[in-house]
Amino acid sequence: MVHYRANKTQLFSGINIVPFTDVVLVLLIVFMISAPGLLNTAMNIKLPGSTQATKRSDTKITVGLDASGKIFVNNEVVAREKVQEKVKELLKGESGEILLNADMKSHHGEVVELLDLLRQSGGNNVFIGTVRK
Numbered sequence: 468m469v470h471y472r473a474n475k476t477q478l479f480s481g482i483n484i485v486p487f488t489d490v491v492l493v494l495l496i497v498f499m500i501s502a503p504g505l506l507n508t509a510m511n512i513k514l515p516g517s518t519q520a521t522k523r524s525d526t527k528i529t530v531g532l533d534a535s536g537k538i539f540v541n542n543e544v545v546a547r548e549k550v551q552e553k554v555k556e557l558l559k560g561e562s563g564e565i566l567l568n569a570d571m572k573s574h575h576g577e578v579v580e581l582l583d584l585l586r587q588s589g590g591n592n593v594f595i596g597t598v599r600k
Contacts, residue, residue, distance in 0.1 A: 527565075529565075540554065550581070563591070
């Protein structure tokens, strides 16, 4: 605590908040950098590798399929019967781009079914998520 004297008889005490503000801003930056990685690990999806993988982050909708068959739409668990409804709601009648992140151990038939559902929902451009080898 810092004590200042306005004059010889009056004592002023205050708290210096500059170090506190510095710590809060550093923590904010750390969370902003680490947040995207936390979302992918929350879904527990291991993407297959590809030598042609490119960074794509401008898709409006991200659909995930984990190894156990759970489906995620924008990081929210959705029942298979509700996927079309949810995607149509998010697209709002527009044709849109959808990123499909399917776990490398998920069954091929499930991926194809999900891909078909996404196209029926209005997703004209469905991209398959991969990681660079």
